[in-house]
Each structure stands twice: as structure tokens, then as C-alpha cells.
Amino acid sequence: NRRFLLVSRPEGSPRESDFRLEDSPVPTPGPGEILIRNHYASLDPAIRGWLDDAPSYLPPIAIGDPVRASTIGTVEASGVDRFKPGDWVMGLNAIEAYSLVTPNDFMHPIDVSAAPSVTSYLSAMGAVGLTAWFGVSDAMQPHPGQTVLVSGAAGAVGSMVGQLAKLRGARVVGIAGGATKCARLTDRYGFDAAIDYRGKDEAALAEAIATACPDGIDHVFENVGGVCLDAALRHINQDAQILLCGLISEYNGDPHGARNIWQLIVKTATMRGFLIARYADRFPEGSQAIAALIGEGKLVFDEHIEQGIDNAYPAFMRLFDGTNDGKMILKLV
Numbered sequence: 001n002r003r004f005l006l007v008s009r010p011e012g013s014p015r016e017s018d019f020r021l022e023d024s025p026v027p028t029p030g031p032g033e034i035l036i037r038n039h040y041a042s043l044d045p046a047i048r049g050w051l052d053d054a055p056s057y058l059p060p061i062a063i064g065d066p067v068r069a070s071t072i073g074t075v076e077a078s079g080v081d082r083f084k085p086g087d088w089v090m091g092l093n094a095i096e097a098y099s100l101v102t103p104n105d106f107m108h109p110i111d112v113s114a115a116p117s118v119t120s121y122l123s124a125m126g127a128v129g130l131t132a133w134f135g136v137s138d139a140m141q142p143h144p145g146q147t148v149l150v151s152g153a154a155g156a157v158g159s160m161v162g163q164l165a166k167l168r169g170a171r172v173v174g175i176a177g178g179a180t181k182c183a184r185l186t187d188r189y190g191f192d193a194a195i196d197y198r199g200k201d202e203a204a205l206a207e208a209i210a211t212a213c214p215d216g217i218d219h220v221f222e223n224v225g226g227v228c229l230d231a232a233l234r235h236i237n238q239d240a241q242i243l244l245c246g247l248i249s250e251y252n253g254d255p256h257g258a259r260n261i262w263q264l265i266v267k268t269a270t271m272r273g274f275l276i277a278r279y280a281d282r283f284p285e286g287s288q289a290i291a292a293l294i295g296e297g298k299l300v301f302d303e304h305i306e307q308g309i310d311n312a313y314p315a316f317m318r319l320f321d322g323t324n325d326g327k328m329i330l331k332l333v
């Protein structure tokens, strides 16, 4: 059973030496346990938070444990009546060939015939798609004609947020790294305008935002933080809403903090956190809505699949240098 273990807590950017690949015997499930053959693992920025020994919505990954990740796989052997060998399941497991689990709230069967692809349960139909769906349709609720600014816009969450906000009639502007990703925002995901943040300091970024958002910003869907958020705060409208979904630019370094937070007072604006786990009881509703939009050709999504558990470290680090083109997934089988 090849496993990708955490062996030391990263300081700043994770190094390869913070992890180790290890082979151990494949376990046998006892009564009440299931052995899952993991086919795909979801590589999420959230994993970076679980590597730290800091308060979070889940406990830190213990030193010596395999790195926690959402996976989809098939039941290899089962000591639980309702799970049969061959069934497809998804759950919060680990980056390892086989996971021995007792059924929990995170684990559930998946119908691969009802999805655009097996991996879509880790992308459009999974946590990132649900984040975009509930983020836009429940937490943000943009009105027609309002301006929505999305950072991390070419990524898994951001690309879907932009499309969903457009479907509600908003004017959508995205921030992403590089000309290729910016072209993809407008050409493939239908954003009204795209801003390349690379090589821009806060002032230059704020200027680009002012040009792309001539009527100001009514909603910010924040995936990045740092200078992206600070530049956006300079252009928010009265009673604007800022939804903090992620702060990826700050995960590997010192928190930057929102320096222009004074603008919340000036504009009587609201900034609040968003956590997809809070919507767990509504996931079926969200997945159905997303599947319907994909079926109608109204929503597209992209996946970036890397091969093999031995590539777990370089594949994970792509999230932080921006060389992932879509939802980052690791193929384990």
C-alpha cells in the first residue's frame, strides 16, 4: 500500500523533504470496516492548511500520517453490508493506494453513470463545484447588472464562480496569472473582462481593476487575498459584499492581512467567510443543479490530471505556482 506521508511540518512553502513515500502491507477490513482502492485524489489548496498545527475546521494531519485528501475509488473488500466490492465511493481519505475506513459523514456512494466523468465528482460535482454553486447562489446572490470581481478566476472554483455569476446576469471580471489564463477567462468561461495580476503591485492592479470595473465592484469572490484583495477594496461600491473563500497567496508565507480594510467602513461594506462544509446537508441539491447546467451546455469545467502517487508532491505544488489548468487531480491507479 503506497502512501504519501507527512513527515515534518512545512515552514513557508512545503519542501519535498516534508513528505515521504512509504510502502506497507494492504490492510484487511474487519467488521464495520471498508477497504477502498483509491483511483483519484483531489489536490486542494486546503491541504496546505491541514499540514500546519493550527486551529482549523479539521484537525491537523498528524506527523507520520498519510496526507488527507478527498478521493474517489472502488470498494475492494467490505465488512459493511451496504457497501459491496466494486461500488464507487467518495470520501475524505488520504493520498494512498488503499484506505481502510469506517463509514463516516464524508463517505458516500457515487453514481458514475450519472456524471460527465468519474473525476467530475472531484471537480464540477465535488467540493470545488459546490463551493462555486453555493458561493454564488446562496452566499453572494449577485443581481443582474451588478459587477462581480473574482480572484483566482482561472482556477477550479473561480472559473465556475464566474460562469455562475454570469448566468445570474452579473457583469463578471476575473483576475488570473498570465495572458493564456486571461484569454481563457473571456474566451472559454465567458468573463466580461480579465486582469493579469502578474508583475503588478497593488497600485498597478488597482488601476487595472478601475479600468475593468468602471461602475465599481458590488461583489468580490476572493480566492487569493494579499494584494488582489487590497487592490479590490479600493474600488468597492457602497454596501459591497466581499466573500472570503480562500487566501491562497498567503498560505505559504506570513499573512498579508487586508491593509485597505478601512474601505469596509467608508463603504459600509460586508466581508465574511465562506466554508463549503457548512452546506453539507445541501450537497445533493447543489450537485443536481450543477449536473443540469452541464447537461444543458451552460457550464464548462476543466481538470488537470497528473499521474501517479510518486508525483503527489510536484502535482500539489502546481497549485501554488499556477501551473495547474483546472481542478488538480492525482490519478492513483
Ligand code: NDP
Pocket: 044, 045, 046, 127, 128, 131, 152, 153, 154, 155, 156, 157, 158, 175, 176, 177, 178, 181, 223, 224, 244, 245, 246, 247, 248, 249, 250, 274, 275, 276, 277, 318, 319, 320, 321, 322, 323, 324, 326, 327, 328
Ligand atoms: P485553483 O484551481 O484555483 O488553483 C490554485 C490557483 O491559485 C493557481 O492556479 C494560481 O492561479 C492561484 N495562485 C496560487 N498562488 C497565488 C498567488 N500567490 N497569487 C495569486 N494567485 C495564486 O484551486 P481551487 O479552485 O481548488 O481553490 C481556489 C481557492 O478557493 C483557494 O484559495 C482555496 O483555498 C479556496 N477554496 C475554499 C473553499 C471553502 O470552502 N472556503 C473550498 C474550495 C476551495 P494563477 O495562475 O492565476 O496565479
